[in-house]
Amino acid sequence: MKSIMFIAPPAAGKGTQAELIMDQYHIPHISTGDILREISKEDTEIGNYVYETLASGNLVKDEITYKLVENRLSKKDCKNGFIIDGFPRNYEQALKYDEILKKINLKLGYVFVLDIDEKRLEKRITGRRICPDCHAVYNINEENQKPKIDSICDDCGGKLYQRKDDNLESFQTRYQMYLKKTAPIIEHYDKKGLIYHLDGNKKPNEIFDQIIKIIGGE
Numbered sequence: 441m442k443s444i445m446f447i448a449p450p451a452a453g454k455g456t457q458a459e460l461i462m463d464q465y466h467i468p469h470i471s472t473g474d475i476l477r478e479i480s481k482e483d484t485e486i487g488n489y490v491y492e493t494l495a496s497g498n499l500v501k502d503e504i505t506y507k508l509v510e511n512r513l514s515k516k517d518c519k520n521g522f523i524i525d526g527f528p529r530n531y532e533q534a535l536k537y538d539e540i541l542k543k544i545n546l547k548l549g550y551v552f553v554l555d556i557d558e559k560r561l562e563k564r565i566t567g568r569r570i571c572p573d574c575h576a577v578y579n580i581n582e583e584n585q586k587p588k589i590d591s592i593c594d595d596c597g598g599k600l601y602q603r604k605d606d607n608l609e610s611f612q613t614r615y616q617m618y619l620k621k622t623a624p625i626i627e628h629y630d631k632k633g634l635i636y637h638l639d640g641n642k643k644p645n646e647i648f649d650q651i652i653k654i655i656g657g658e
């Protein structure tokens with residue numbers, strides 16, 4: 441199984457697609473945002489720094505991010521494919537990612553780009569709720585993505601929470617950064633013939649069907 445990368449603005453649904461792929465193909469989902477959120481809970485100097493940076497919507501220092509990506513991808517469970525989500529986020533990180541993969545003998549694979557309207561993203565950001573226990577993602581602004589019981593996870597009964605950076609102010613910082621810094625790396629992967637565009641305005645299961653067709657069709 442080739443590795444899979446997602447390039448998408450915040451709340452475009454990359455986490456949801458990554459979880460669906462993980463269940464179907466049994467490969468790990470590596471989200472730099474999730475790993476950093478775990479680090480932000482630690483009461484250490486790095487933990488406190490990461491906590492503040494995440495809340496502001498700015499990027500965490502490269503030296504921290506690179507180390508965590510290399511360490512995580514070096515684990516045995518990545519040998520048969522993995523999904524990377526949230527990294528790389530700019531051109532420098534894309535070049536560093538090429539270097540890291542070479543060093544640990546892994547390859548680039550599919551690069552999925554989720555294209556989606558800004559207004560829809562705003563609606564998703566303010567409605568997104570997450571289960572802290574099983575990481576299921578819900579959206580109270582989308583009829584078909586609400587939990588059955590208010591604030592409770594359908595799958596495991598966990599108490600849903602809202603991410604600290606899921607507000608309109610932080611969204612604008614993250615979205616503008618995506619447009620200026622992350623979107624331009626699409627060209628880097630396009631030159632390598634790895635890019636697949638997906639319509640992020642569609643329902644999660646329709647997007648997933650597109651992904652399966654692409655993966656299955658190779």
Ligand code: AMP
Nearest residue numbers: 472473494497498499500505526527529
């Ligand atoms: P995400 O869950 O991908 O939206 O990421 C949440 C936050 O984690 C971002 O707003 C950044 O503060 C931080 N973060 C995630 N990935 C990276 C990265 N590749 N480089 C630097 N900071 C990151």
